[in-house]
Each structure stands twice: as structure tokens, then as C-alpha cells.
Amino acid sequence: MSDDPTGTGAHRSTARGPSRRTFLIGGGVAVVVGAGGGVGTELVRSEPRKKSEPPPPPPVLLAALAEERSLIASLDASLASRAALAQIRADHLAHADALTASLALAVGPAASPSPSPATQTPTPLPAPARSTAELLAAERAASSRAAVRAGQSSGRDATLLASIAACEATHAELLA
Numbered sequence: 365m366s367d368d369p370t371g372t373g374a375h376r377s378t379a380r381g382p383s384r385r386t387f388l389i390g391g392g393v394a395v396v397v398g399a400g401g402g403v404g405t406e407l408v409r410s411e412p413r414k415k416s417e418p419p420p421p422p423p424v425l426l427a428a429l430a431e432e433r434s435l436i437a438s439l440d441a442s443l444a445s446r447a448a449l450a451q452i453r454a455d456h457l458a459h460a461d462a463l464t465a466s467l468a469l470a471v472g473p474a475a476s477p478s479p480s481p482a483t484q485t486p487t488p489l490p491a492p493a494r495s496t497a498e499l500l501a502a503e504r505a506a507s508s509r510a511a512v513r514a515g516q517s518s519g520r521d522a523t524l525l526a527s528i529a530a531c532e533a534t535h536a537e538l539l540a
Contacts, residue, residue: 445496448538448539451538452503452539455531455535459528459531462524463524463528466520466521466524469520470521496539500536500539500540503532503533503535503536504533507529507530507532507535510525510526510529510532511525513525513529
């Protein structure tokens with residue numbers, strides 16, 4: 365026969381432990397009480413907790429970093445000056461093209477393609493590299509000469525030479 369006094373066929377255990385729900389609620393309460401106790405202890409502490417400061421950076425590394433940053437700044441300045449020089453060169457090419465076009469207008473299309481040696485503009489020899497100070501002086505001098513030429517000219521030529529003088533003065537400011 366069976367141990368089931370109810371006769372339903374279900375087996376009942378006589379020794380029951382806590383249910384899963386009771387276990388989970390009890391564990392949650394224990395965690396909350398433990399955390400609250402830690403927070404409460406920290407709040408009632410009489411002396412404030414000292415924050416640990418990071419150690420100072422090594423002076424050798426600071427010096428090396430400062431030197432690298434200085435080199436980067438120097439290189440950036442050189443690259444910027446190189447870009448400015450490229451723009452100044454492009455401006456001078458544009459000046460030469462404008463002057464060539466103005467000469468063609470002045471002489472007319474019937475002029476011979478190869479001018480006589482007396483009227484031919486000499487082709488400049490390759491110039492040695494110049495320092496920034498030398499380029500600055502050359503731009504200032506060129507601006508002054510173009511301004512004088514503009515004053516000696518009239519009409520379209522005066523306008524062109526005045527424009528070139530102003531542009532070369534701007535180049536001097538870029539190089540200064």
C-alpha cells in the first residue's frame with residue numbers, strides 16, 4: 365500500500381526547507397543590509413579619506429616631451445613657410461604671364477617670334493637658394509621698383525604694375 369493518506373497519488377515530503385522565493389528575498393535583504401552598513405560606516409567616519417595623488421611625472425620624460433613638441437613646432441613653421449613660398453612663386457609666375465601678355469598687346473601680333481638680341485629680355489641664370497631675410501629684402505625691393513614703374517606708366521600697364529607692386533608688398537609681409 366501507499367504512504368499517501370489522501371489517496372491522491374502525490375508524494376509529500378514531511379521535511380520541507382525554505383522555498384526558493386524565501387531564499388532569494390533573504391539573500392537580497394542581506395546584500396542591501398551589507399551595502400547600507402558599508403555606506404553608513406563611511407558617512408560617520410570622523411576623518412575624511414585621503415585621495416591618493418598620482419606620482420609626479422619623471423622629469424626626464426617631461427624634458428624629452430618638451431623637446432619633441434619644440435621640434436614639431438619648428439617643423440610646422442618650416443612647412444608653413446614652404447607653403448607660403450610655393451604660393452609666392454605661383455604669384456610670380458602669374459606676374460610673368462601677365463607681363464608677357466601685356467607685352468604682346470603692346471607689340472602686336474605682327475611682331476617677330478624671336479626678338480633681336482638688343483630687345484630680348486635675358487633669361488636669368490639659376491639663382492642660388494636665399495635665406496628668408498634675403499627673400500624678404502628682394503620682395504621689398506621688387507615692390508618698390510614695380511611701384512616706380514607704375515608711376516611712370518599709364519592705363520592698363522600702370523594698373524598691372526601697381527597690382528604687382530601691391531602683391532610683392534604682400535609677399536614681404538608674409539616673409540616678415
